[in-house]
């Protein structure tokens with residue numbers, strides 16, 4: 001029987017990679033300016049209270065920047081799989097992290113801390129319905145569900161921080177690899193936050209959650225500005241407590257990268273393109289062909305960079321279709337923008353986001369937004385009004 005040949009109408013292999021190039025000083029300066037703008041937006045919302053619009057300094061300033069730079073990056077990206085990921089990432093962040101929470105911050109079913117006002121899409125907020133859905137998604141498809149395709153942090157660091165992906169900026173020593181354990185300190189603090197969120201709101205829990213927001217928020221933005229020294233994914237690599245949680249599920253869930261030692265020529269390209277500095281092929285070789293690092297974001301860069309097709313994604317789809325191999329050919333073929341199936345898939349994904357936006361508008365008009373919650377609860381309890 002003849003094997004099915006997958007046509008790949010794409011660029012030559014050596015141009016398919018999402019390489020970390022060298023960039024002019026003004027591109028780096030522009031990136032640092034955009035990072036600073038996002039930081040000021042957060043500071044303004046947290047402390048200064050000077051401006052209200054997302055374009056002009058509030059917590060959604062970051063999402064506006066992601067959209068602007070994202071359009072640029074999508075146009076410039078040479079790797080078909082990464083381009084597809086950037087389109088979905090920027091669209092997800094725009095709708096789920098900006099338009100809905102900014103315009104229609106409806107009340108989400110949640111378990112726990114009332115005063116935290118978890119409202120969709122608090123994807124990182126323990127106790128919210130979406131948080132549990134994300135955990136399930138991570139179990140089935142890996143950390144890529146959030147850290148690869150749906151987090152403002154990965155979005156801004158990829159679309160704004162791309163000039164700092166080069167080896168000149170990314171620490172790749174054995175010591176840098178060990179420093180990844182630093183995030184478990186933040187993870188312990190995060191467990192404390194989870195505990196506080198299940199308690200009634202009082203001075204202790206409120207102070208602790210304020211403290212937690214500070215130790216997460218400040219390093220989140222400071223690592224933007226440290227990108228020239230620690231690379232564009234410094235926060236994800238060394239500090240993020242949410243990433244640590246998702247990473248644990250990465251380890252026990254269905255996601256991994258399969259490695260075929262007999263094909264590998266040990267060229268090291270998979271390691272060079274990995275923003276998380278994972279020793280990809282070495283881990284596969286030492287672990288019977290399994291690369292199941294807690295750090296892996298499932299971005300697929302190592303897979304599409306591998307010249308011998310030695311690497312392949314593995315997740316729920318492999319369980320449903322045992323013959324499936326999500327290797328370089330597969331990923332690039334699926335992302336070939338000349339294929340009608342690709343265009344249909346992309347349109348369906350974008351239509352789903354528009355549908356979610358419409359549902360949010362309808363739901364918030366029926367149930368109310370977080371701004372109306374005190375009055376509605378007051379009416380429910382027979383009280384004239386309640387305030388936080």
Ligand code: SF4
Pocket residue numbers: 146147148151152153154235236237240241242243244
């Ligand atoms: S590690 Fe944390 S900040 Fe980075 S992409 Fe994942 S959840 Fe977002």
Ligand code: SF4
Pocket residue numbers: 263264265266267268269270271280281305306307308309310311
């Ligand atoms: S890129 Fe492929 S061939 Fe090269 S070291 Fe990695 S797995 Fe081996």
Ligand code: SF4
Pocket residue numbers: 273274275276277278280295296297298299300301302303
């Ligand atoms: S190991 Fe591969 S898929 Fe995982 S983060 Fe690194 S480059 Fe991305």
